[in-house]
Amino acid sequence: MKQYNKIKAKHPDAILLFRVGDFYETFGEDAVKAAEILGIVLTKRKNGSASHIELAGFPHHAMDSYLPKLVRAGHRVAICDQLEDPKMTKKIVKRGITELVTPGVSYNDKILHHTENNFLAAVHLTDEFSGIAFLDISTGEFMCAQGNIDYIDKLLQSLSPNEVLVQRNKISQFEQEFGKSYHTYHLEDWVFTSEFGNDSLLEHFKTKSLKGFGIENLEKGIIAAGACLQYLKETQHHQVSHINTIHRIEQDKYVWLDKFTIRNLELFYSPNEGAKTLFNILDRTESPMGSRLLKRWLALPLKEKKVIEERLDAVEYFTKKPDDKKDIWSQISSVGDLERLISKAAVNRVSPRDVIQLKKALLTIPPIKEKLLNVKTESLKSIGDQLHPCEHIRQKIEEQIQDDPPLNVAKGNVIKDGVNDELDELRKLAFSSRDYLEKMQKREVEKTGISSLKVGFNNVFGYYFEVRNTFKSKVPEEWIRKQTLVNAERYITEELKEYESKILGAEEKIQHLETQLFSELVQSLQEYVGQIQQDAQLIAKLDCLLAFADLAMRNDYVKPVLNETLKIDIEEGRHPVIEQQLPLGEEYISNTVRLDNDQNQIMMITGPNMSGKSAILRQTALISLMAQIGCFVPAKKVTLGLVDKIFTRVGASDNISMGESTFMVEMNETASILNNLSERSLILLDEIGRGTSTYDGVSIAWAIAEYIHESPFKPKTLFATHYHELNEMANTFERIKNFNVAIKEVDKKIIFIRKLVPGGSNHSFGIHVADMAGMPPEVISKASLILKKLEDSGETETGKEQLQQAQKDSDYQLSFFQLDDPTLLQIKDQIMKTEIDTLTPVEALMKLNEIKKLIGGK
Numbered sequence: 001m002k003q004y005n006k007i008k009a010k011h012p013d014a015i016l017l018f019r020v021g022d023f024y025e026t027f028g029e030d031a032v033k034a035a036e037i038l039g040i041v042l043t044k045r046k047n048g049s050a051s052h053i054e055l056a057g058f059p060h061h062a063m064d065s066y067l068p069k070l071v072r073a074g075h076r077v078a079i080c081d082q083l084e085d086p087k088m089t090k091k092i093v094k095r096g097i098t099e100l101v102t103p104g105v106s107y108n109d110k111i112l113h114h115t116e117n118n119f120l121a122a123v124h125l126t127d128e129f130s131g132i133a134f135l136d137i138s139t140g141e142f143m144c145a146q147g148n149i150d151y152i153d154k155l156l157q158s159l160s161p162n163e164v165l166v167q168r169n170k171i172s173q174f175e176q177e178f179g180k181s182y183h184t185y186h187l188e189d190w191v192f193t194s195e196f197g198n199d200s201l202l203e204h205f206k207t208k209s210l211k212g213f214g215i216e217n218l219e220k221g222i223i224a225a226g227a228c229l230q231y232l233k234e235t236q237h238h239q240v241s242h243i244n245t246i247h248r249i250e251q252d253k254y255v256w257l258d259k260f261t262i263r264n265l266e267l268f269y270s271p272n273e274g275a276k277t278l279f280n281i282l283d284r285t286e287s288p289m290g291s292r293l294l295k296r297w298l299a300l301p302l303k304e305k306k307v308i309e310e311r312l313d314a315v316e317y318f319t320k321k322p323d324d325k326k327d328i329w330s331q332i333s334s335v336g337d338l339e340r341l342i343s344k345a346a347v348n349r350v351s352p353r354d355v356i357q358l359k360k361a362l363l364t365i366p367p368i369k370e371k372l373l374n375v376k377t378e379s380l381k382s383i384g385d386q387l388h389p390c391e392h393i394r395q396k397i398e399e400q401i402q403d404d405p406p407l408n409v410a411k412g413n414v415i416k417d418g419v420n421d422e423l424d425e426l427r428k429l430a431f432s433s434r435d436y437l438e439k440m441q442k443r444e445v446e447k448t449g450i451s452s453l454k455v456g457f458n459n460v461f462g463y464y465f466e467v468r469n470t471f472k473s474k475v476p477e478e479w480i481r482k483q484t485l486v487n488a489e490r491y492i493t494e495e496l497k498e499y500e501s502k503i504l505g506a507e508e509k510i511q512h513l514e515t516q517l518f519s520e521l522v523q524s525l526q527e528y529v530g531q532i533q534q535d536a537q538l539i540a541k542l543d544c545l546l547a548f549a550d551l552a553m554r555n556d557y558v559k560p561v562l563n564e565t566l567k568i569d570i571e572e573g574r575h576p577v578i579e580q581q582l583p584l585g586e587e588y589i590s591n592t593v594r595l596d597n598d599q600n601q602i603m604m605i606t607g608p609n610m611s612g613k614s615a616i617l618r619q620t621a622l623i624s625l626m627a628q629i630g631c632f633v634p635a636k637k638v639t640l641g642l643v644d645k646i647f648t649r650v651g652a653s654d655n656i657s658m659g660e661s662t663f664m665v666e667m668n669e670t671a672s673i674l675n676n677l678s679e680r681s682l683i684l685l686d687e688i689g690r691g692t693s694t695y696d697g698v699s700i701a702w703a704i705a706e707y708i709h710e711s712p713f714k715p716k717t718l719f720a721t722h723y724h725e726l727n728e729m730a731n732t733f734e735r736i737k738n739f740n741v742a743i744k745e746v747d748k749k750i751i752f753i754r755k756l757v758p759g760g761s762n763h764s765f766g767i768h769v770a771d772m773a774g775m776p777p778e779v780i781s782k783a784s785l786i787l788k789k790l791e792d793s794g795e796t797e798t799g800k801e802q803l804q805q806a807q808k809d810s811d812y813q814l815s816f817f818q819l820d821d822p823t824l825l826q827i828k829d830q831i832m833k834t835e836i837d838t839l840t841p842v843e844a845l846m847k848l849n850e851i852k853k854l855i856g857g858k
């Protein structure tokens with residue numbers, strides 16, 4: 001326990017798995033946590049003269065299934081192994097930490113999600129610009145950036161790191177800015193300095209400056225990147241040569257999507273369980289790295305026309321040559337996770353099976369390369385040019401490693417015959433000795449007449465003869481009895497022992513030699529790491545382009561035409577996700593949206609609930625976004641003046657969101673749009689203002705629309721609203737145009753036509769929708785009565801009185817209080833002042849009594 005305590009003291013905030021013989025044990029608090037997470041038995045043992053200590057453990061071979069569970073539960077796990085052979089020492093065996101696995105730093109296949117990056121992030125928070133870095137040790141990707149809090153937030157949301165490093169004294173500031181959902185870990189203040197960051201990067205990349213990476217001016221980003229490297233050291237990851245470059249995430253290169261937009265457009269996550277996201281629809285990739293790259297593309301749509309067009313041209317090629325698409329894709333499907341494989345090779349963690357998979361992956365490169373080199377499309381040809389078959393190393397693997405080797409080198413039979421003379425000799429010896437043992441068994445059966453004689457082996461006394469009790473009397477005298485079982489006895493003989501030492505000696509040498517030869521091969525892989533990493537990235541890109549082509553062909557998407565104008569012209573566009581999810585037989589109704597900064601800047605779209613307003617808004621953004629990642633789009637024709645920012649805001653629903661008033665959140669979110677407009681912005685405002693009373697809501701919505709209209713940038717905007725009062729605006733503001741989503745009313749029921757048509761609408765059909773939803777008839781008739789009174793009043797001023805009158809006229813009261821009732825305000829005040837945390841039950845009853853009195857109770 002002394003040794004344990006010493007090691008544990010160095011890693012107080014990690015669960016320490018302490019190797020004892022064939023088990024990994026946990027003690028004390030760690031044991032309590034481990035037992036709970038892993039569902040293993042928690043026991044107690046004596047802890048010296050002191051009291052007891054909790055203990056929970058599992059067999060060492062179960063590590064692969066238990067470790068991921070601990071890490072997924074958000075724990076850092078320190079693995080403490082025996083550093084010497086217990087047989088070789090008489091004292092306590094030497095132990096030390098061999099790896100610290102954390103949520104953000106892992107190579108373990110069981111921890112990693114194969115279609116997702118496993119990013120470790122570091123955030124350097126400062127008052128002005130903050131820095132951020134992302135590192136995926138399993139793929140070798142390393143990136144950094146800097147910007148304001150919004151930008152950092154957006155990057156965190158888009159790349160969803162599994163662990164975030166923060167300066168020790170800034171954890172609470174971090175949580176305040178970005179929420180508590182990230183697994184954070186703190187590093188000391190001295191790590192977060194310019195000098196340390198710079199030195200760490202220079203030392204890691206072995207360069208004299210950071211100019212070559214284009215990050216030399218990103219002071220804050222460099223600090224964050226330095227923190228990531230420091231963490232690798234602290235977690236005992238010293239072999240990291242595969243992290244051989246760092247990229248800058250250039251804010252100017254990508255379309256600005258803030259976190260609300262990523263959420264509202266349901267790019268990666270949907271609040272509705274089981275609902276599909278845009279990523280789910282787009283992800284038709286065959287390889288894990290293709291899927292990971294696609295996620296990155298979707299989070300970072302491009303702004304540069306040339307680069308987007310290169311992607312689009314490649315997609316077009318494959319839609320026109322489906323045979324090429326099929327051929328290349330079938331090759332890619334056997335590539336596997338080349339990116340992670342080569343990273344594992346770089347850090348000496350590959351198994352023989354991984355190496356065979358690497359060989360298979362490299363085998364696919366020549367046919368892909370050949371095909372691409374014959375293609376006219378430049379972007380594809382250039383992928384072909386850059387692909388490198390790494391023929392030499394592939395052949396070496398082919399020559400040396402068995403085609404179907406075991407997972408572990410120690411199991412043997414990894415290296416092919418003919419690779420190493422000594423190995424061949426030893427194998428012959430081991431084999432012939434085995435053969436000899438078989439012959440010996442036959443001979444002894446004949447000699448002794450023990451027909452059931454068997455040769456067996458165990459770890460305690462090696463090879464033995466097993467004799468069933470019925471033949472006991474026939475056992476020769478010189479045999480030495482070693483073990484008695486219920487039905488049999490086990491014996492050893494001089495001759496057996498002699499052959500045992502020959503076999504075991506040879507086997508031990510074989511194992512040693514195979515391990516050595518295998519690690520030499522892995523060593524020779526090192527010089528190909530950069531090349532194979534590049535191949536993996538090219539294959540990932542190709543995979544995404546093929547996925548887009550496949551999607552276009554399956555779903556009848558078209559190639560968008562991009563230009564530098566400020567117009568968005570979507571002819572008969574569709575919502576890529578909804579159209580895939582409609583019930584069988586239902587068809588998605590396409591709609592045309594034309595926006596520009598001149599005549600049609602703001603489309604004011606009215607229509608009843610459920611008519612399809614939100615779908616039109618979102619499909620406009622999704623189509624623009626898909627076009628700018630190089631994907632074909634669901635429409636008849638699209639001409640798109642490039643967009644540089646997409647903003648979407650959805651009016652607050654009644655969900656209670658993180659303690660803040662939902663309306664406040666809505667207003668905050670909208671304010672950040674109005675402060676960041678550009679002439680290439682596309683804005684979607686969906687029922688902004690509905691989080692407050694009608695009068696407030698109409699006024700705020702009006703003012704926001706007016707502000708956008710009057711902005712010198714004239715950003716293109718789709719504004720969906722229930723408030724038909726906003727249709728008035730088109731009379732005064734020349735760039736606001738009214739539209740509505742058509743419906744038909746048949747027998748007082750609504751039929752949704754889902755077609756966007758010019759012109760406003762003059763009522764809201766909420767009551768009909770409520771009726772369709774099965775509201776009790778009393779509620780419907782009451783609502784109709786109130787609506788009628790309001791409509792009869794004609795103008796809003798008197799509307800309020802009418803509403804009150806309607807309230808009095810009604811048969812029953814719908815609400816307990818008038819909103820401005822002073823009693824209500826007093827009660828509210830009382831409740832707000834109450835300290836629930838310290839309130840005793842008796843005090844609570846007294847408080848209730850006070851409140852009761854306030855509303856006239858006795």
Ligand SMILES: Nc1ncnc2c1ncn2[C@@H]1O[C@H](COP(=O)(O)OP(=O)(O)OP(=O)(O)O)[C@@H](O)[C@H]1O
Binds near residue numbers: 589590607608613
């Ligand atoms: N063009 C369309 N073709 C077919 N179905 C559609 C279409 N547009 C919308 N829908 C269907 O109608 C449902 C409601 O659409 P949507 O949410 O866009 O309505 P809304 O007018 O925004 O309603 P609310 O005001 O209640 O938010 C969608 O979930 C979808 O299933």
